[in-house]
Structures are given as structure tokens and as C-alpha cells.
Amino acid sequence: xxxxxPSVAWKQWHEHRVATVSAPYGPLALIGTHWLADYPExxxxxxxxxxxxxxxxxxxxxxxQDGITLDGxxxxxxxxxxxxxxxxxxxxxxxxxxxxxVIRREGEWAVRVxxxxxxxxxxxxxxxxxxxxxxxxxxxxxxxxxxxxxxxxENVDGRARGLGLGGELSFSFAxxxxxxxxxxxxxDGSLWAVVxxxxxxxxxxxxxxxxxxTPAADGSVTVDLNRVQLPPCAFADHFVCPFPPPGNxxxxxxxxxxxRLKGALASGI
Numbered sequence: 246x247x248x249x250x251p252s253v254a255w256k257q258w259h260e261h262r263v264a265t266v267s268a269p270y271g272p273l274a275l276i277g278t279h280w281l282a283d284y285p286e287x288x289x290x291x292x293x294x295x296x297x298x299x300x301x302x303x304x305x306x307x308x309x310q311d312g313i314t315l316d317g318x319x320x321x322x323x324x325x326x327x328x329x330x331x332x333x334x335x336x337x338x339x340x341x342x343x344x345x346x347v348i349r350r351e352g353e354w355a356v357r358v359x360x361x362x363x364x365x366x367x368x369x370x371x372x373x374x375x376x377x378x379x380x381x382x383x384x385x386x387x388x389x390x391x392x393x394x395x396x397x398x399e400n401v402d403g404r405a406r407g408l409g410l411g412g413e414l415s416f417s418f419a420x421x422x423x424x425x426x427x428x429x430x431x432x433d434g435s436l437w438a439v440v441x442x443x444x445x446x447x448x449x450x451x452x453x454x455x456x457x458x459t460p461a462a463d464g465s466v467t468v469d470l471n472r473v474q475l476p477p478c479a480f481a482d483h484f485v486c487p488f489p490p491p492g493n494x495x496x497x498x499x500x501x502x503x504x505r506l507k508g509a510l511a512s513g514i
Contacts (some may be wrong), residue, residue, distance in 0.1 A: 255377035255471055262474065262503070267369050269361040270333040270344055272480040277358040278348075289356065293340050294320075298354045302327045303347050305338070314339045333359040350485065351406055357483070365481055371507040377471050381501040385416035385468035387427070387436060387460040396426075398439075398487040401478045408487050414438065414457065416468040418497065425455070425493045435459045436466065440473065441489040442499035449504040450479045452489050473502035480506070 266272050279289045279296075281303065287295040293311035297304045306323040307313040313320045316337050328349040329336055336359075338345035346357040389412035398408045411429030414436060415422060427438040438455045445451045453473040460466035477484035 251379065251382065252377040258472060259372070259374055259503075263372055266372070266480055267366065268334070269366075270336075270359045271366075272477045272484065273366040273369050274333070274359040274361055274363045275357060275365075275477075275481040275483045276360050276363045278355050278483040278485065279358070280353060280355045282353060292345070292356060292358060296356060299325060301325055303354050303356070312340050313345070328354075333357070363481075369506070372475065373504045373507045373509075375471075375501050375504060378501060381418075381470040383416050383418055383468050383470070385414055385457060385466050387414050387464045387466055388412050389429070389464075393429075396490050398490050400488065401482075401484075401486050404485075406485070406487065408439075408490055410490065411436075414466070414468065418470070421497075423495060425495075426490055433459055439476070439487055439489045439493060440499070441494035442497065443495070444498050444500060444504070445494075449499070450475055452476065452486075453499075453503065470499060470501045473499060475503045475505070 268274075277292070279292060281296055281298045284296065287297045289296055294305050294307040294313055303326045304323055305313070305320070305326055307320045309319065309321055311320070315324055326337070326347045329338075329346045331337070333344045333346050336344040336346045338347070342361055344359040346359065348355050348357055390410070393409045393411050395407040395409050397405045399405050409428055410426045412427055413424050414427045415424040417423070425438045425440055427436040429436060436457050436459070439452055440455050441452045442449070445453075454476050455468070455470070455473050457466050457468045476486040478486040
């Protein structure tokens with residue numbers, strides 16, 4: 246087989262995914278997401294420093310005893326931090342081998358803690374995935390809304406948050422036409438959707454992410470269901486992932502792509 250063979254490309258994609266999630270600061274390394282509103286005194290258990298939400302971001306105050314570095318230099322005093330846009334491995338903040346990542350969701354600030362020694366990373370046995378099947382790669386068509394719409398969707402932590410949607414993606418599978426609501430990346434125009442299906446919570450995780458890429462100017466795009474992937478919350482409970490919005494639960498068994506973590510006793514956990 247040549248490198249252009251789609252099954253070979255899928256295998257490479259799968260291997261890259263496994264390497265990415267199991268990296269020292271990949272999603273398996275997340276051991277905590279701490280919302281600053283829950284700690285009005287500014288002290289987060291097991292996290293060094295004093296953390297307070299401020300008008301311009303998060304104010305972190307630390308001393309030499311805290312062992313925190315900012316941009317590689319020891320932090321002694323106060324620093325105002327914006328949300329960290331870099332991946333955890335390149336976070337501005339570190340405490341030894343641990344990386345501290347500032348995030349913001351709907352105006353609320355939190356700090357995430359990534360530890361290469363996380364139990365979930367040590368226990369990782371791989372991602373259970375179904376081998377490539379050409380029947381699951383189908384042509385699709387994207388129709389933008391014209392302006393972003395926000396729908397309130399329950400998240401895995403039990404809270405409802407706004408999910409921005411930029412349009413609808415339609416495709417045919419097994420003789421039927423299906424439509425899902427998708428978000429659009431502001432930088433490259435790529436699409437992604439949170440989807441459920443008839444295998445969710447049984448032989449697959451309860452929902453998955455579909456990322457078909459960037460559509461052409463005429464809206465055409467290949468919908469490769471072989472590449473549906475587990476959401477971050479499948480790897481660590483401390484991620485905040487949205488459930489599928491209304492209309493995004495497919496009425497068929499999506500027996501393709503990433504299904505669940507190897508060794509999982511129940512796919513919805």
C-alpha cells in the first residue's frame with residue numbers, strides 16, 4: 246500500500262492521537278481544574294501561590310517558597326495573567342515538573358494543573374478504535390448561518406454553558422440524509438461538532454467530537470466518520486466538555502473512529 250492509501254493515513258492519524266494524549270502534558274496529565282470563585286481567600290489546596298481574579302485577568306502572588314516560575318524565571322511578587330493560549334507543555338507557569346494553565350470560561354477564571362506523574366497517564370493502555378472503513382468517509386456540505394448562534398448546552402460538570410455554532414453540516418449515510426450543527430474555528434474556518442449516536446454509553450463513550458476540516462468555497466467537505474474522536478473529558482474528569490446540542494445525536498450506530506479508552510468497564514465513565 247502507498248502512503249496515500251486512506252487506511253494508512255488513518256493508522257498514522259490514530260498513532261498520532263495516542264502519542265498526543267499520552268504526552269507528558271497531554272490531557273491524561275490533567276489532575277485539576279480549580280475555579281477561582283470557589284476559593285475567595287485565594288488559596289487553592291495543593292496549588293502554590295495566592296490566586297485572585299482581577300479586572301484584567303488573574304493576579305498570582307508568589308514567593309520563593311512557592312517554587313513557581315513565570316516564563317522560566319522565579320516568580321517573587323505579583324503578576325497579572327491573561328488566559329493561557331499556549332498548550333500546557335508551553336505554559337508560562339510551572340512549579341517543578343507541574344504546569345499551571347490559566348483559563349477563562351464565560352467570564353469565570355480557573356487554573357488547571359497538569360502533572361506528568363498523573364495516575365491517569367500511568368494507567369493509560371491506549372484508545373480503543375475501529376479500523377478504517379471507506380463506507381464511513383462520505384461527502385458533506387456546509388451551510389453557514391451567516392452569524393454565530395449560541396445555544397445553552399449542559400456540560401459534563403452539570404452546568405449549562407453557551408456553545409457557539411456557525412452553521413449546519415449535512416451528509417448522507419446508509420441511504421439517509423443527516424444534519425448536525427457545527428462550530429467554526431475563527432482562525433482557519435475548520436468545522437467541529439459534538440455528536441452522539443446509538444453506541445454512546447454502550448460500546449462507545451457517551452459522545453464524541455467530529456472534526457471534518459475546512460470546507461471548500463462551495464461548502465463541500467469530506468465527512469470522515471472514521472476520525473470521530475474522544476473528547477478531552479474522556480481522558481480526565483477535570484475537563485469541561487459540552488454534551489451534543491439538540492439535533493446532534495445521530496440515529497444510527499456510529500461504529501467507527503475512537504470508541505473509548507482501552508480497558509474501560511463502562512464507556513460513559
